[in-house]
Structure formats: C-alpha cells, structure tokens
Amino acid sequence: MKVHNTPRSLPVHGLITGLLILISSMNLSAQSLPYANTQNFWDKVQFGGGLGLGFGDGYFNGTLSPSAIYNFNRYAALGTALNFTYAKEKNFYESYIVGFSLLAIFRPIPEIQISVEPQQSYVNRNFDSRTEFADQKYWVGALFTGIGFNTGHVTVGIQYDLLYDPGRSVYGSSWFPFVRVFF
DSSP: OOOOOSOOOOTHHHHHHHHHHHHHTGGGGGSOOTTTTOOOGGGGEEEEEEEEEEEETTEEEEEEEEEEEEESSSSEEEEEEEEEEEEEETTTEEEEEEEEEEEEEEEEETTEEEEEEEEEEEEEEEEOTTSSOOOEEEEEEEEEEEEEEEOSSEEEEEEEETTOOTTTOSSSSSEEEEEEEEO
16 A cells, blocks of 8 residues: 655745744854864763744644754764654644654864764654554654755755655655754
8 A cells, every 4th residue: 555655744934944044043153163172071062953843734744853962073073863743634644753863964164064864763643534544653764864054053954865765754755954953
C-alpha cells in the first residue's frame, strides 16, 4: 500500500522566517567567536536549536529541536539534538515524532558552515478512521548533509537527506531549508 507522503505545508513561511532571522542577525557577524581563545570546557559549549512551524488549509506542523554543540576550535564542532514534532492534517491523520541526532559542523571560513547530521526518529502516525490507511508506528533514519551561511549565532542554509524514502520519511522532500541558532 502506498503511504501518503508527509503532510502538505507552505514552505514559504519557513523561508520568510529564515530571511527575517538572517536580516535581524547580520550585526552579529562581526562578533568574534566566543570559544576561539579559551581552554574552559563550558566556554566552548553552545546551546540552541531550531523551531519550525508549517501550516496550510487544514494542516498544522510544529517542531521543537533543542541542541548543544562543543566547539573544538573555530573550524569544527560536534553536538547532539532532540527533535519533537506534532503534525495534523484535518480528516486525514495526526502524528507525533520524537527523535535524536548527532551534529558535526565544519566551518572552512567563518561565514560558511558545512554539516553532517545522522538522525533517528520514532514516528507514531494515526490516520482518521474514514481513510483507507492503517496507523503507523516505526523508526526511520535520516542522514543530512548541509551547507549554510553563518552570521555568528544564526546559520541559514539547505540540507539534503541521503537516506530519503518517500514512503517512510518524516519530511515531504529530500531537500529542505534550515535555520540553526546557537548562543
């Protein structure tokens, strides 16, 4: 049975939000990196994450993704993130997704961020009884590679899921924009 792909949303809202964050944070790009010249472990740790909202005609999607990274130096960082997503499409389904990921970041220059992020998510998707689809509960993996423009505390970019499976992925496409914020 072909599973209906993950919900329809209006990606324009995410792009507009990302552009607003990028514009409002341009003044941060001149700041020096806080972990550049310190030996203290906690001075090299940054906390942050992402927040996502998507909505359309009868559809809502909300994501919260807290994360932390450790900056080895100005070029490399490694961290982890948790992912919580709730999605609902009226008269079709309701879904809860919980996941975790590792995050490796490489900055060849301060303005460019290259990332690799393996992610594992548990999907609990309950379809409306009026549909022909059976409820779904399963684990699904993703392997994101991405590139972004870094302004200091905010990175805006695009990711690609190398393991994308249209029938199982929690994302509607293998390509999608991202905004990362770390303080």
